[in-house]
Amino acid sequence: MSRLLTRRRVLTGLAAPFVLAGCDRLGQAPAFREMVLSSGEWLSHRVHRLLVGDALAREYPPEAMSPDFRTNGNTRPRSATWQRQAERRFTDWRLRVGGLVEAPRDVSLAQLRAMPARSQITRHDCVEGWSAIGKWTGVPLGTVLDSVRLRPEARYIVFRCADDFSGMPYYESLDLRDAFHPQTILAYGMNDADLPLGHGAPLRLRVERQLGYKHAKFLTGVEAVASLSGIGRGQGGFWEDAGFYEWYAGI
Structure with missing residues (x-):
């Protein structure tokens, strides 16, 4: 069982005294349970930031790289546009960078590769309980955001994706502190080769201090927003909207 799910159950268990006291209706009320879970996530976020700050995730030597780095989640989007782009080796793919920015732009894979790159060998920790170490190469997200000049009201960065689950588009989001962390990159390479299709080609997010x-x-788009409330169900990501995982997944 994952650490996050365990913590959720513990926090939900805070309602137990109300049940024992005869307040079963309050303990089972969705609004009350949501309040308890939201408070726990807020506390987790604040405590992790206090203890870890802007420290770097551990980086490993090449000999520590996993011989088999499994894929997870979707491995081939059903999108006809993505499939056509994959057949053309993503030569006509573009990343839309917009939202609350002064200079929105569409960026090609070649343009991303021409930007200053960063490579890092890090451990990927999945919420399902497995880990693997791999090498990722890409452009720091902060470099891309600086190129479009965020407006003062921007607070979060939303990542749009080509894949979906049961017709619901996948998306994720970060606050600006994690977006500008030096190890947060838009990766187009893995293990000294082009990013494989099953690992998110042509481009994926790597945010090394959070779960997988x-x-x-x-990725199809990067969008700066002031609030997450009007996106999806307002929880900041596909799995967060579904109620499975927390928005802040710091490790």
């Missing part, structure tokens, strides 16, 4: 579901694959 935050590392959105098959």
Whole structure:
């Protein structure tokens, strides 16, 4: 069982005294349970930020790289546009960078590769309980955001993706502190080769201080927003909207 799910159950269990006291209706009320879970996530976020700050995730030597780095989640989007782009080796793919910015732009894979790159060998920790170490190469997200000049009201960065689950588009989001962390990159390479299709080609997010579901694959857009409330169900990501995982997945 994952650490996040365990913590959710513990926090939900805070309602138990109300049940024992005869307040079963309050303990089972969705609004009350949501209040308890939201408070726990807020506390987790604040405590993790206090303890970890802007520290770097551990980086490993090449000999530590996993011989088999499994894929997870979607491995081939059903989108006809993505499939056509994949057949053309993504030569006509573009990343839309917009939202609350002064200079929105569409960026090609070649343009991203021409920007200053960063490579890092890090451990990917999945919420399902497995880990693997791999090498990722890409452009720091902060470099891309600086190129479009965020407006003062921007607070979050939303990542749009080509894949979906049961017809619901996948998306994720970060606050600006994690977006500008030096190890947060838009990766187009893995293990000294082009990013494989199953790992999110042509471009995926790597946010090394958070669990794997935050590392959105098959990116199509990066959007600066003031609030997450009007996107999806307002929880900041596909799995968060579904109620499975927390928005802040710091490790």
